[in-house]
Amino acid sequence: MSQPISPELREWLVSQLAAGHSVPALRASMRAAGWQDAATDLALAQLEAGFPHVEVARPRRTEMPGPDLEGAPLYIDAGDRRVQVLQTMRHPRVVVFGNLLSPEECEGLIAAARVRLARSLTVETRTGGEVLNVDRTSEGMFFERGENDIVARLEQRIAALLRWPVEFGEGLQILRYAPGAQYRPHYDYFDPGEPGTPTILKRGGQRVATLVMYLQEPDQGGATTFPDVGLEVAPVRGTGVFFSYEDPDPATRTLHGGAPVLAGEKWVATKWLREREFK
Numbered sequence: 001m002s003q004p005i006s007p008e009l010r011e012w013l014v015s016q017l018a019a020g021h022s023v024p025a026l027r028a029s030m031r032a033a034g035w036q037d038a039a040t041d042l043a044l045a046q047l048e049a050g051f052p053h054v055e056v057a058r059p060r061r062t063e064m065p066g067p068d069l070e071g072a073p074l075y076i077d078a079g080d081r082r083v084q085v086l087q088t089m090r091h092p093r094v095v096v097f098g099n100l101l102s103p104e105e106c107e108g109l110i111a112a113a114r115v116r117l118a119r120s121l122t123v124e125t126r127t128g129g130e131v132l133n134v135d136r137t138s139e140g141m142f143f144e145r146g147e148n149d150i151v152a153r154l155e156q157r158i159a160a161l162l163r164w165p166v167e168f169g170e171g172l173q174i175l176r177y178a179p180g181a182q183y184r185p186h187y188d189y190f191d192p193g194e195p196g197t198p199t200i201l202k203r204g205g206q207r208v209a210t211l212v213m214y215l216q217e218p219d220q221g222g223a224t225t226f227p228d229v230g231l232e233v234a235p236v237r238g239t240g241v242f243f244s245y246e247d248p249d250p251a252t253r254t255l256h257g258g259a260p261v262l263a264g265e266k267w268v269a270t271k272w273l274r275e276r277e278f279k
């Protein structure tokens with residue numbers, strides 16, 4: 001679980017920094033006191049603005065988002081919902097969840113997104129801007145974080161389920177695939193070799209995990225595919241597929257795509273998780 005940053009903790013950090021203690025020393029004592037790295041990072045990142053002279057060291061990530069599968073549970077308490085663990089894979093790290101969203105939540109997200117759909121744009125890593133992408137023939141839009149009640153509730157649930165702060169997540173993306181539409185296999189991390197990537201990484205660092213949630217199932221087709229391992233996840237309403245990638249590297253085997261929809265319409269919501277706070 002991510003831990004909220006209390007005013008007391010904030011005050012303590014401020015006083016420690018003001019007293020000249022280094023950020024690595026604070027990080028170490030917070031860790032010793034049981035604070036998770038992600039929460040510590042968030043607390044320290046929030047203070048950075050007030051202490052511009054303090055260089056916050058960014059150690060190599062030691063934690064990754066993901067559910068607590070200790071003891072091989074069939075269900076996980078995600079705060080306001082009991083989410084099912086349907087399938088897991090280690091390499092690539094993939095977890096398929098059931099009962100992630102209610103039918104009403106799926107409907108509500110679709111209704112709010114439908115009026116704002118435009119031809120999907122993918123981030124153009126060569127320039128850091130956005131362009132139309134022929135590899136992705138779905139239509140899409142982004143919600144702001146916490147934009148409406150359903151979005152806010154779902155984001156809290158995802159944070160609890162994947163043990164990653166809400167603030168480290170991008171806004172929820174909604175995609176609609178008409179018959180024939182698809183999303184060709186790709187990686188969700190930003191290609192370190194592309195010249196536009198450093199600009200993108202300034203805001204929250206790399207993507208480290210993805211949760212694709214199915215809001216409406218097509219009649220045929222539309223699975224989420226992982227070609228490296230021959231895995232196909234059926235787009236069943238209310239369920240979702242999580243996968244994570246510790247490094248922006250094909251060795252993670254997280255190549256994936258949305259197979260062509262053959263009949264009916266497929267709607268998904270995608271939540272991308274960054275390594276740091278995404279402001």
Ligand SMILES: O=C(O)CCC(=O)C(=O)O
Nearest residue numbers: 212223224257258268270
């Ligand atoms: O639609 C799908 O099944 C995959 C979506 C996806 O890969 C993405 O949103 O990044």
Ligand SMILES: [Fe+2]
Nearest residue numbers: 186187188256
């Ligand atoms: Fe993707």
